[in-house]
Amino acid sequence: MSFKAQIVASFIGTFFGFVFAIVLFFITNFIQRKLANKSFKRNLKREFQYDIRLLKLWIDKIEEILRKISVKDKQINQYLKYSDFARYFMDESFKFGLIYNLFNNDEVFNLNKLVTHCSLGVEQYVNNKVLEWNKSLDDEKNENQKETLKVFEFQKDQLKKFKEILENLSEKLKK
Numbered sequence: 362m363s364f365k366a367q368i369v370a371s372f373i374g375t376f377f378g379f380v381f382a383i384v385l386f387f388i389t390n391f392i393q394r395k396l397a398n399k400s401f402k403r404n405l406k407r408e409f410q411y412d413i414r415l416l417k418l419w420i421d422k423i424e425e426i427l428r429k430i431s432v433k434d435k436q437i438n439q440y441l442k443y444s445d446f447a448r449y450f451m452d453e454s455f456k457f458g459l460i461y462n463l464f465n466n467d468e469v470f471n472l473n474k475l476v477t478h479c480s481l482g483v484e485q486y487v488n489n490k491v492l493e494w495n496k497s498l499d500d501e502k503n504e505n506q507k508e509t510l511k512v513f514e515f516q517k518d519q520l521k522k523f524k525e526i527l528e529n530l531s532e533k534l535k536k
Contacts (some may be wrong), residue, residue, distance in 0.1 A: 405450045412447055412527055490509060
């Protein structure tokens with residue numbers, strides 16, 4: 362083989378090796394993204410299940426609070442810890458755009474409302490209402506009772522709605 366033929370053969374081999382490496386890089390990258398999305402989806406579903414159980418627990422606690430307020434019991438010893446709401450995989454899924462691939466705009470909007478509601482600020486507001494109720498004096502007009510009942514009825518309704526939203530989104534992840 363001549364020198365020129367060796368150079369051409371080396372060039373062709375190098376060129377095809379380079380093209381093969383690029384194709385292999387893209388295939389590997391595609392597979393890694395696919396596996397990462399699958400893992401995120403599985404973990405997101407698990408996070409939803411955890412949060413659904415938390416929402417059920419909070420709804421039960423609020424129902425107990427409502428019963429005590431209804432009978433003017435000033436010894437409510439419940440603390441609603443909304444900051445325990447798990448949102449790591451939701452946040453990461455938002456960041457990487459997976460949420461937008463999995464759910465429609467209304468579902469994303471509702472999920473965002475849920476995450477905003479289950480925060481430290483709302484936790485402090487609700488638990489301050491419990492403290493206010495426990496410290497309030499008996500008023501004959503029952504205005505404090507009515508206001509406090511409204512706050513906790515609203516919380517209960519919101520949590521029930523959010524639980525339903527998470528159950529629907531969890532079912533959608535199964536597909």
